[in-house]
Amino acid sequence: MIPETLYIKNMVCNRCIQVIREELNRLGIEVVDIQLGEVKLSQKVNLLQLDQIREVIMDRGFELLEDSNSKIIEQIKTSIIDLIHNPEVASNQNVSHYLEKKIGKDYSNLSNLFSSVENITIERYLILQKVEKVKELLVYDELTLSEISYKLNYSSVQYLSGQFRRVTGMSPSEFKKLTTKERLPLDGVATQ
Numbered sequence: 001m002i003p004e005t006l007y008i009k010n011m012v013c014n015r016c017i018q019v020i021r022e023e024l025n026r027l028g029i030e031v032v033d034i035q036l037g038e039v040k041l042s043q044k045v046n047l048l049q050l051d052q053i054r055e056v057i058m059d060r061g062f063e064l065l066e067d068s069n070s071k072i073i074e075q076i077k078t079s080i081i082d083l084i085h086n087p088e089v090a091s092n093q094n095v096s097h098y099l100e101k102k103i104g105k106d107y108s109n110l111s112n113l114f115s116s117v118e119n120i121t122i123e124r125y126l127i128l129q130k131v132e133k134v135k136e137l138l139v140y141d142e143l144t145l146s147e148i149s150y151k152l153n154y155s156s157v158q159y160l161s162g163q164f165r166r167v168t169g170m171s172p173s174e175f176k177k178l179t180t181k182e183r184l185p186l187d188g189v190a191t192q
Contacts, residue, residue, distance in 0.1 A: 004040075004043065006038070006064060007064070008065065009074050010061055011062060012036065012081055016036070020034060020060075020062065024056075029041060029045065029049060030043070035078075036081060037074045037075060037078035069113060069117060072103065072110065072113060073114060073118065077125070079098070079103065080122070080126050084130055095123070096111075127163060127167065131163065134152065134164055135168075138175055145160065145173075148160065160172070
């Protein structure tokens with residue numbers, strides 16, 4: 001049998017990776033490599049195993065992606081989430097080049113596909129993800145706004161604040177003062 005790659009929707013953090021790895025191990029399926037949205041197996045799985053995988057991950061809130069467009073959309077989303085959580089990986093290049101390099105497809109095709117399926121542009125999705133990360137960092141209250149701006153590669157604190165206000169309707173300092181700081185799950189950001 002030959003190696004196989006599975007694409008899984010809703011993997012947004014290291015805990016998701018751990019859960020998927022554990023579930024596949026419980027099924028006796030050997031994982032060679034696992035990243036957000038993508039699992040490389042040591043060998044091709046049969047239809048029975050594929051059904052078992054589909055059922056197990058569905059019970060955990062994930063979805064096995066089987067058509068090529070869904071796989072590409074999920075690769076775009078997980079690449080952007082990875083970029084937001086690890087901004088140093090693409091600090092010297094723009095998002096379009098980063099996605100082209102990461103996914104291996106022309107950005108204009110990626111952008112058109114993403115917009116037609118998700119009803120939101122890649123740029124807007126990136127902004128929404130960054131704002132959610134800013135919220136998270138504000139809630140932790142460990143970094144100043146200036147440090148958050150630098151960490152997320154904003155050109156200035158003013159630009160971060162303006163973008164935050166346009167998305168949330170409030171300034172970062174107003175957000176910090178809220179007693180209930182509601183955040184969206186990372187896989188639900190595009191639905192707002």
